[in-house]
Amino acid sequence: MVEVHFFDAVKDPLLKFAVILSKTDGKWVFCKHRQRTTWEIPGGHREENEAIFDTAKRELNEETGAVDFTLTPVCAYSVKGKTKFNENADDENFGMLYYAEIRTFEEIHSEIEKILITDALPAQWTYPLIQPKLIAEAKRRGYV
Numbered sequence: 278m279v280e281v282h283f284f285d286a287v288k289d290p291l292l293k294f295a296v297i298l299s300k301t302d303g304k305w306v307f308c309k310h311r312q313r314t315t316w317e318i319p320g321g322h323r324e325e326n327e328a329i330f331d332t333a334k335r336e337l338n339e340e341t342g343a344v345d346f347t348l349t350p351v352c353a354y355s356v357k358g359k360t361k362f363n364e365n366a367d368d369e370n371f372g373m374l375y376y377a378e379i380r381t382f383e384e385i386h387s388e389i390e391k392i393l394i395t396d397a398l399p400a401q402w403t404y405p406l407i408q409p410k411l412i413a414e415a416k417r418r419g420y421v
Contacts, residue, residue, distance in 0.1 A: 279358035281410040287353040287371050294372030295333035296320035297348070298415050299341060301379040304394045308340045311390040316399035318408050320372070333375045340389045345381040350374075351415050356407055374411055376420040 297319045299306035307316040319340040323332040330348070337343045350373065357369040385392070393399065402408045415421045 279356060279406040281407055282355045282357065283414050284353040284355070287355075289329065291371040292329045292353065292373050293323055293370050294320060295323065295329055295336055295375060296354075296372055296411060297333050297337045297375045297377050298351070298412060298421055299337065299343070299346075299377040299379055300421070301382075301394060304396055305398065306341055306343075306379060307393045307395070307399055308389045309391050309393065310403070311388055313403055315401045315403040316393060317403035318411065319377075329373045333373065333377075337375075337377055337379075339387040340385070341379065341392050342382040342385040343377065343379040344383050346377045346379040349376045349420065351376050351418060351420050354411065354414070374415065376415060 299319055306319070308319050309316055319337050321332070321336040321340070323329055333348055337346065337348070352374050353371060354374050355369050355371045359368070398409070398412065412421065
C-alpha cells in the first residue's frame, strides 16, 4: 500500500524530488519517457547541492522543453510504502510539488520521447497511485 501525505513545509534536506504540474494555454502538459508507454507529470530527482526550486526548473526544461514559464510552489509531499524509490513498506520519500504556466517550448534533448498537451488527464499514468493525488491536492489548494 502506498500513502501520499501533504505538508505546508518540510525541512529542505528531506526534499529529494521536484514534481511540476504544468499547463500551457489552459491545457495540461504531460511527458512520456522513451522506455515507458505511460504518461507522467514532469519532475525528477534533486542533484547534489541543488536547490529544490532549481531542480524544478531544470526538470521542467529537460522533460517538456519549457524555456519561458512561471513556477509556483504548491506544497511538500511524501510517499510512504514500497515503490520504485522506496525499498520497504515503511520507507518514506519527500518531494516538492510546483505549478508551472509554460509560455514557450524548445526541442527536448533528454530521455523524454514526447510531450502531450491536452484538456483531459491521461488514462495511463506512470505512477497511478501517486500522480492523481498530487493533482487533486493542487486543485484543493486552488492552483489548477
